[in-house]
Amino acid sequence: MKWPDFKKKLNEWAHLASEVYHSPYRGAVARAKRDQDDLFMLLIFSEMMGVPNPATYYTLELQPVLLERFHEWHTRMGMEHSPLDDFKCC
Amino acid sequence: MDHLFDRRIIFVGGKGGVGKTTTAGALALMAGEAGRSTLLVSTDPAHSLGDVFDIRVGNKETPLAPNLAGLEIDPEAEAERHIATVKMSMKSLVAPKMYGEIDRQLELARHSPGTVEAALLERMADLMSDAKSRFDLLIFDTAPSGHTIRLLSLPEVLSAWSDGMLGHQDRSRKLSELLKVFGRDHSREDEFGVIGGSKEEPDDSRDGRIQDILLTRRRKFHRARALLTDPAVTAFLMVLTAERLPILETRKTLDLLGKFDVPVAGMVVNRLLPPEVDGDFLQERRAQEQEYRDEIDRTFAHLKRVYLNLLPHDVHGVETLLEIGRAILQQLGQPGQPGEDVGAAEAP
Numbered sequence: 001m002k003w004p005d006f007k008k009k010l011n012e013w014a015h016l017a018s019e020v021y022h023s024p025y026r027g028a029v030a031r032a033k034r035d036q037d038d039l040f041m042l043l044i045f046s047e048m049m050g051v052p053n054p055a056t057y058y059t060l061e062l063q064p065v066l067l068e069r070f071h072e073w074h075t076r077m078g079m080e081h082s083p084l085d086d087f088k089c090c
Numbered sequence: 091m092d093h094l095f096d097r098r099i100i101f102v103g104g105k106g107g108v109g110k111t112t113t114a115g116a117l118a119l120m121a122g123e124a125g126r127s128t129l130l131v132s133t134d135p136a137h138s139l140g141d142v143f144d145i146r147v148g149n150k151e152t153p154l155a156p157n158l159a160g161l162e163i164d165p166e167a168e169a170e171r172h173i174a175t176v177k178m179s180m181k182s183l184v185a186p187k188m189y190g191e192i193d194r195q196l197e198l199a200r201h202s203p204g205t206v207e208a209a210l211l212e213r214m215a216d217l218m219s220d221a222k223s224r225f226d227l228l229i230f231d232t233a234p235s236g237h238t239i240r241l242l243s244l245p246e247v248l249s250a251w252s253d254g255m256l257g258h259q260d261r262s263r264k265l266s267e268l269l270k271v272f273g274r275d276h277s278r279e280d281e282f283g284v285i286g287g288s289k290e291e292p293d294d295s296r297d298g299r300i301q302d303i304l305l306t307r308r309r310k311f312h313r314a315r316a317l318l319t320d321p322a323v324t325a326f327l328m329v330l331t332a333e334r335l336p337i338l339e340t341r342k343t344l345d346l347l348g349k350f351d352v353p354v355a356g357m358v359v360n361r362l363l364p365p366e367v368d369g370d371f372l373q374e375r376r377a378q379e380q381e382y383r384d385e386i387d388r389t390f391a392h393l394k395r396v397y398l399n400l401l402p403h404d405v406h407g408v409e410t411l412l413e414i415g416r417a418i419l420q421q422l423g424q425p426g427q428p429g430e431d432v433g434a435a436e437a438p
Contacts, residue, residue, distance in 0.1 A: 026272040033265035040258045047202055048195065055251050057172065057208035058307055060199055064179040065299050 034076075041066060041073045093424050094355060095121045097325045099218060099228045099317065101352075103343065104329035105336045106234040109360040109398075110134075112405045113329050114231035115142045116415035119408060122157035126226040130160045131217060133210060133241075134233040137162040144407070155408060159225075161217075168209035173200050211244050215314040239346045245315040246350060252308040259301055266297070318352055325355035328393075332359055332382040341389060356394030356422055359386060364399045396421040 001009075044062050047053040094100065094117075102114040111132070118130040129151065132139040139162055140147035143154050149164040173196050180192050199205060214230070221228055232238040317323050326347055330336040340357065347354055362383070363376045386395065396418050405411065 022272045026269060029265055029268045029272065033262055033269065036258060036262045036265060040255075040262065043255065043258070047199065052203065054204050055208075055248065056199055056202045057169070057205050057212075058248065058251070060173065060176050060196070061307075062300060062303055064176060064183055065296060065303065067180060067183050069296075 038073060041069065094325060094422060095124055095126050095227060097323060098222065099324045101230045101232055101326045102329060103232040103238045103326060105339045108329045108331045108336055110329050111138050111142050111231050112414065113358050114229050116411045116418060118158055118229045119155055119411050120415035120419055121227050122155050126157065128158045128227045128229060129221055129225040130154065130158060130229045130231065132162045132231045133214065134231065135165065139231060163210060163213050165206045165210035168213050169200055169205050172209055207241065211241050215310055218317050219313055239343060242318060242352055243350055245311045245318065249308060249311040249315065252304050252311060256304050256308065259297060259304065263297055321353035324353055326352050327355050328357040329360055330357060331361045332379045332386060337382060337386060354393060356396060357390060358396045358398060358418060360398050361400045362397055394422055
């Protein structure tokens with residue numbers, strides 16, 4: 001094996017090792033972030049679900065920004081279709 | 091030293107039907123006479139401002155007298171406008187087939203509890219911070235007390251809300267950064283896949299937009315609260331009659347104003363029977379009134395009190411209002427001109 005090839009292999013191993021070490025953490029952090037974001041979504045869209053929210057007037061202006069996350073969110077919450085009769089996104 | 095009209099914002103509040111609009115109107119006319127350009131704002135959903143001045147006012151600034159304009163806030167229209175803005179920005183993001191759903195959903199939001207209140211507060215806050223360039227003085231003729239207190243407490247409650255929401259955003263952002271530390275080799279992204287995150291838009295830019303919206307909100311609430319609690323800017327004037335229920339309600343209101351640090355300038359005890367009333371019936375009423383007057387003097391000893399007699403005729407028209415206004419200012423112990431000593435100090 002020539003030196004450049006060996007270097008390439010070495011790099012690959014190093015990467016693999018780093019991935020083996022990092023992935024579990026990355027997964028955990030990504031999940032934590034997702035949970036955080038899901039909670040945020042719930043706070044913003046709670047009024048739609050019939051949970052009274054005294055701040056509806058203000059959450060309303062955040063809804064456009066979060067609209068595209070909406071589908072992703074309700075599917076992850078275990079609901080295949082939008083849980084809201086009046087707000088179907090799929 | 092400091093004159094009531096040197097403030098920038100005066101709230102006139104009290105139980106329904108005790109004479110808030112009359113008091114506010116009288117003060118506003120006096121302020122106008124004193125050369126303060128004044129805006130008199132009615133926040134009561136059942137507006138009576140126009141009736142007192144005999145001018146149709148409505149939801150736009152309408153001249154009432156020299157140096158004086160009136161405005162009757164229509165919270166429904168404000169809410170409508172707010173929701174229309176949201177609708178517009180939502181529709182720019184989704185496919186046209188969803189427009190109907192969005193309309194229906196936002197119609198529901200319009201009727202949800204608190205929306206109209208929030209819209210009213212929003213307009214008041216905007217006036218408080220923007221009207222400065224056009225008016226020296228804002229006088230709010232508020233709705234019956236309970237409602238007003240709720241309104242005054244909203245900035246505090248909502249600051250807490252927006253802080254909480256920003257906290258959520260912040261935690262989410264920190265996790266994003268952490269995710270970058272465990273960063274991936276981008277050449278291998280396909281092989282190892284992406285966990286979480288949205289495909290449509292990088293999370294960073296959306297988080298930024300959310301943050302912007304929330305920060306703008308919080309700034310607004312904080313500013314409103316800072317103005318409301320600054321004794322050099324704001325004064326609250328209570329109006330009541332010498333009767334049991336108004337006294338009780340006034341006490342509650344003052345407690346709450348104290349709790350939210352809103353400075354109180356004094357109270358107007360309205361509609362007192364004059365001593366010369368004749369007839370046994372009225373004399374008896376007057377005796378009872380005296381008891382309540384004593385109670386007011388005891389309970390509110392720490393506040394400046396103004397006593398106004400019941401008039402033989404309705405309060406209607408500028409002349410009567412001016413008379414009342416003069417009486418109020420005199421009893422508050424400030425017959426002088428506003429800003430007198432300030433002006434003297436600034437003279438070259």
